[in-house]
Amino acid sequence: MAAASPAAARRRTPAAGRVSGGRAPRRERNGPLARLWRTHWYAWAMIAPVVIVLAVLIGIPLSRGLYLSFTNANESNVGRTIGMNEIPATYEFVGADNFLAILSGELGSFWPRLTWTLVWTVACTALHYGIGLGLAVALNRRLRFRAVYRMLLVLPWAVPPFVSIFIWRYLYNNDFGVFNAMLRTAGLPTVGWLNDALTAKIAVIAVNVWLGVPFMMLALLGGLQAIPKELYEASRVDGASPWQQFRYITIPGLRQISSTIVLLGTIWSFNMFPVIYLVTEGGPGDSSELLVTYAFRLAFEGIRNYSASSAYGLLILVLLIVLAVVYQRALRRGGEAW
Amino acid sequence: MVTTTRTAGPPAVRRERSRAASIGLHALLLSATAIALFPIMWIVLTSLKPRDAWRTSTVQLFSDPSLDNYVQLLTTTDFLRWFANSVIVATGTMVFGVFVSATTGYALSRFRFPGMRPLLWSLLVTQMFPVAILIVPLYNVLASLGLINNHGGLMLAYLTVAVPFCAWMMRGYFNTIPVEIDEAGRVDGLSPFGTFWRLIVPLARPGLAVTAFYSFVTAWGEVAYASAFMISNDNYTLARGLQLFVGQHMAEWGLLTAASVLIAVPAALVFLVVQRNLVTGLTAGANKA
Numbered sequence: 001m002a003a004a005s006p007a008a009a010r011r012r013t014p015a016a017g018r019v020s021g022g023r024a025p026r027r028e029r030n031g032p033l034a035r036l037w038r039t040h041w042y043a044w045a046m047i048a049p050v051v052i053v054l055a056v057l058i059g060i061p062l063s064r065g066l067y068l069s070f071t072n073a074n075e076s077n078v079g080r081t082i083g084m085n086e087i088p089a090t091y092e093f094v095g096a097d098n099f100l101a102i103l104s105g106e107l108g109s110f111w112p113r114l115t116w117t118l119v120w121t122v123a124c125t126a127l128h129y130g131i132g133l134g135l136a137v138a139l140n141r142r143l144r145f146r147a148v149y150r151m152l153l154v155l156p157w158a159v160p161p162f163v164s165i166f167i168w169r170y171l172y173n174n175d176f177g178v179f180n181a182m183l184r185t186a187g188l189p190t191v192g193w194l195n196d197a198l199t200a201k202i203a204v205i206a207v208n209v210w211l212g213v214p215f216m217m218l219a220l221l222g223g224l225q226a227i228p229k230e231l232y233e234a235s236r237v238d239g240a241s242p243w244q245q246f247r248y249i250t251i252p253g254l255r256q257i258s259s260t261i262v263l264l265g266t267i268w269s270f271n272m273f274p275v276i277y278l279v280t281e282g283g284p285g286d287s288s289e290l291l292v293t294y295a296f297r298l299a300f301e302g303i304r305n306y307s308a309s310s311a312y313g314l315l316i317l318v319l320l321i322v323l324a325v326v327y328q329r330a331l332r333r334g335g336e337a338w
Numbered sequence: 339m340v341t342t343t344r345t346a347g348p349p350a351v352r353r354e355r356s357r358a359a360s361i362g363l364h365a366l367l368l369s370a371t372a373i374a375l376f377p378i379m380w381i382v383l384t385s386l387k388p389r390d391a392w393r394t395s396t397v398q399l400f401s402d403p404s405l406d407n408y409v410q411l412l413t414t415t416d417f418l419r420w421f422a423n424s425v426i427v428a429t430g431t432m433v434f435g436v437f438v439s440a441t442t443g444y445a446l447s448r449f450r451f452p453g454m455r456p457l458l459w460s461l462l463v464t465q466m467f468p469v470a471i472l473i474v475p476l477y478n479v480l481a482s483l484g485l486i487n488n489h490g491g492l493m494l495a496y497l498t499v500a501v502p503f504c505a506w507m508m509r510g511y512f513n514t515i516p517v518e519i520d521e522a523g524r525v526d527g528l529s530p531f532g533t534f535w536r537l538i539v540p541l542a543r544p545g546l547a548v549t550a551f552y553s554f555v556t557a558w559g560e561v562a563y564a565s566a567f568m569i570s571n572d573n574y575t576l577a578r579g580l581q582l583f584v585g586q587h588m589a590e591w592g593l594l595t596a597a598s599v600l601i602a603v604p605a606a607l608v609f610l611v612v613q614r615n616l617v618t619g620l621t622a623g624a625n626k627a
Contacts, residue, residue: 036452039451040451042449042529042530042531043445043449043451043454043530044445044451046441046442046444046531046534047442047446047453047457049437049441049442050439050441050457050501050505053494053497053501054460054498054501054502056479057479057494057495057498058464058467058472058498060475061472061476061478061479062467062472064478065474065475068474068475131370134366135366135367135370138363138366138367139367141355141363143364144364149367151610152371152374153367153371154609154610155374155375155378156374156377157609158602158605158606158609159378159598159602159606160555160558160559160577160601160602160605161559162559162561162576162577162580163559163580163598163601163602164378166580166584167378167380167381167598168377169584170384170591170594170595171380178380210373210374210377264465271466273561274561274562277561277562278581296473296562299473299474300473300565300566306474309474310474310475313474317466317467321463324462324463324466
């Protein structure tokens with residue numbers, strides 16, 4: 001691939017302007033469109049593949065999902081082909097009926113599910129961040145076996161998530177799971193981990209925390225190592241206590257990375273699919289079902305209710321966008337240019 | 339207490355921290371490590387037990403350790419076929435994903451062009467899309483293209499997940515490469531594509547490796563699309579196939595655990611090699627955003 005070495009390239013560098021496409025206002029004889037094209041065609045060519053992929057596979061499905069959410073499409077009335085016969089679609093536009101049915105609680109108990117989804121998101125993100133920060137601070141000290149700890153603590157992230165999720169389901173098993181075996185050995189009554197709404201919720205939160213902490217830990221460790229050591233030295237000369245150092249140097253130093261990973265973590269938890277789908281399958285009953293898993297179930301199980309599922313999905317998206325915008329505003333007010 | 343401030347060697351520093359604090363620190367890290375490792379250890383132990391030994395109600399670390407589960411898994415189930423399917427889909431996603439996210443990341447990092455901000459925004463917003471809103475229409479789009487129950491279709495679906503994040507990450511990485519290098523290339527008469535391909539891509543190899551890894555892993559571990567789009571056993575990926583072992587009518591935890599070990603070991607090894615790059619890539623992307 002590479003013919004020219006970067007070092008050789010750098011040596012010849014004269015002080016040229018930044019390679020920014022359209023900044024220099026050049027006078028051309030042709031129309032403004034032609035000029036735009038001439039200055040930017042290579043940038044556009046480079047982004048074309050992604051734009052096409054996103055447009056075809058996200059744009060089209062999204063607009064179609066948007067449309068479906070205003071219809072009454074379900075398994076019995078969408079167009080399909082059975083053998084030689086083609087059955088045309090018979091679903092029709094029903095306006096905001098789906099949304100009304102969902103928001104009024106008529107369809108799929110939206111509000112309790114939203115509450116649980118929020119509890120889940122807040123609990124998971126807070127625990128991810130808190131535990132991740134604690135471990136990152138500990139690992140940032142000089143201590144024996146630091147590299148070993150670091151490597152082992154990252155393992156939960158290294159195992160493919162669906163594998164570790166299956167593992168947890170086995171650990172929680174009523175009769176043969178190791179948690180209950182331990183309780184029995186200790187002479188305590190066993191717990192039906194996934195059979196009771198409350199313990200099932202705690203159980204899935206524990207699984208998600210286990211899965212998500214390593215990412216936070218590594219990202220925060222990277223952030224900690226980027227804080228200049230001189231700050232700590234200077235503060236020590238000034239007689240700052242460890243707590244003051246943490247409060248006034250470490251926390252501000254981590255602001256930027258924290259704001260990004262907290263937002264990412266929130267979105268990931270909110271949309272977390274496999275943990276619920278594979279550990280509890282939404283149960284017992286549908287008590288641990290998140291908005292996302294429920295929307296999936298609507299579309300792919302029982303009588304497939306495509307329109308309601310799309311409406312659910314749209315509501316989720318709106319919630320997340322509102323959250324992201326509010327979050328960004330809050331950060332900006334705190335003086336953070338994100 | 340912040341002992342890292344001294345530039346002296348570790349022994350001198352360690353003396354500063356009280357013995358109790360050291361013990362506390364190690365105790366904390368040890369217990370965290372134990373929690374992190376316990377499920378993984380347990381699965382390795384279970385996979386070595388006889389096929390039905392998971393049905394014990396007591397804590398047994400070992401009982402007749404053997405490789406029977408592995409033999410069973412490899413000879414009597416479709417595991418190898420699923421494994422091959424997963425490799426095909428994940429590799430395809432990786433190759434195409436790296437290529438398109440690198441070009442896009444470069445354009446976003448180096449050029450100011452009309453449409454740049456909307457593109458940046460849509461890359462960010464796409465990451466918020468719940469799988470649920472896209473899955474049904476995506477199913478329809480793929481079905482109308484005849485791509486249901488098809489490796490290519492699944493790859494395309496995975497690209498929609500992997501590419502936005504990867505392009506974002508690549509942009510962050512390209513931002514860390516000095517613009518002067520591009521300028522030198524342009525002065526020497528390279529086209530913008532030539533600059534990208536012959537100067538920047540070789541320099542960005544660590545970033546590309548991270549992107550490759552991320553897109554591979556995304557495809558390797560994805561459950562929802564695989565469950566919805568793959569209909570026949572022949573085309574199942576591991577994530578879908580393994581669900582058969584613990585479905586409603588059977589619970590073959592022996593086989594499942596053996597399969598888990600076989601899936602996890604290669605992934606974990608690769609992961610440990612690239613993890614340092616992965617964090618740098620993530621934080622570079624975040625800080626320059």
